[in-house]
Amino acid sequence: MLECSDLVTHYDAAQILFGVSFSLEKGRSACLIGRNGVGKTTCLRSIMGLTPPSSGAVTFESAPIAGLPAFRIAQRGIGFVPEDRRIFPDLTVEENLMIAERPGEGGVAWSIRKAYDVFPPLYDFRARQGGYLSGGQQQMLTIARTLMGSPRLLLLDEPTEGLSPLVVRALEQAILRLKEEGLTMLLAAQDVNFAHNVADEVYVMNRGAIVYRGTVAEAKSATDELRAHLAV
Numbered sequence: 001m002l003e004c005s006d007l008v009t010h011y012d013a014a015q016i017l018f019g020v021s022f023s024l025e026k027g028r029s030a031c032l033i034g035r036n037g038v039g040k041t042t043c044l045r046s047i048m049g050l051t052p053p054s055s056g057a058v059t060f061e062s063a064p065i066a067g068l069p070a071f072r073i074a075q076r077g078i079g080f081v082p083e084d085r086r087i088f089p090d091l092t093v094e095e096n097l098m099i100a101e102r103p104g105e106g107g108v109a110w111s112i113r114k115a116y117d118v119f120p121p122l123y124d125f126r127a128r129q130g131g132y133l134s135g136g137q138q139q140m141l142t143i144a145r146t147l148m149g150s151p152r153l154l155l156l157d158e159p160t161e162g163l164s165p166l167v168v169r170a171l172e173q174a175i176l177r178l179k180e181e182g183l184t185m186l187l188a189a190q191d192v193n194f195a196h197n198v199a200d201e202v203y204v205m206n207r208g209a210i211v212y213r214g215t216v217a218e219a220k221s222a223t224d225e226l227r228a229h230l231a232v
């Protein structure tokens, strides 16, 4: 469904990605793991067209998308959940969802009812203004808002950042539920346990490159190697 080949991305003169290649099959979820600043966000932004790659190819559902503007990439069926939770603080939960609703083509069609089903706290707080939600609830609302566009591929940037372990578990459950729905997901995370709980494949990044790749089962039995790559 998604293929990145030899992605090289710069911010002005600074090269951030040094030839990132991987592919993701429909219905699978993969997690880019790595410390702060290794290029996970840049990789997601390159795919989404927010920071277009300087070279390399991104293929989504057999069509090249690198170089297209971000809104075109979104229209093709990729949803991006950025790290900073983007909701409208003055609108209620339900209003936040309503204004994001857009029927997708060929993907899982989303409705407010379905969003409440996957994220029960959003139903409980549906009349509350977004700005008065907890961090975990805001993260759920951000994901739910992106899902209202009915994407076929969801990019999630550090969804557990700053959340308590209990809230992280709830978010994991919601992500696994999305997986059951057949949604394809690419996540970025620093938390290896989170990656192990929600992903099928992991890609460890360091200094703008993938330095380890494997299934979660392989990664779990290569803890020393993983730890070495993730060590400060």
Ligand SMILES: Nc1ncnc2c1ncn2[C@@H]1O[C@H](COP(=O)(O)OP(=O)(O)OP(=O)(O)O)[C@@H](O)[C@H]1O
Residues within 6 Å of the ligand: 011, 014, 016, 034, 035, 036, 037, 038, 039, 040, 041, 042, 043, 158, 188
């Ligand atoms: N807009 C920007 N302009 C210049 N450099 C940037 C910009 N955004 C990120 N960088 C740099 O690019 C590198 C990779 O950052 P990136 O955000 O992709 O890493 P990350 O692995 O996602 O880490 P984080 O957990 O901090 O998001 C870092 O050195 C960062 O300082």
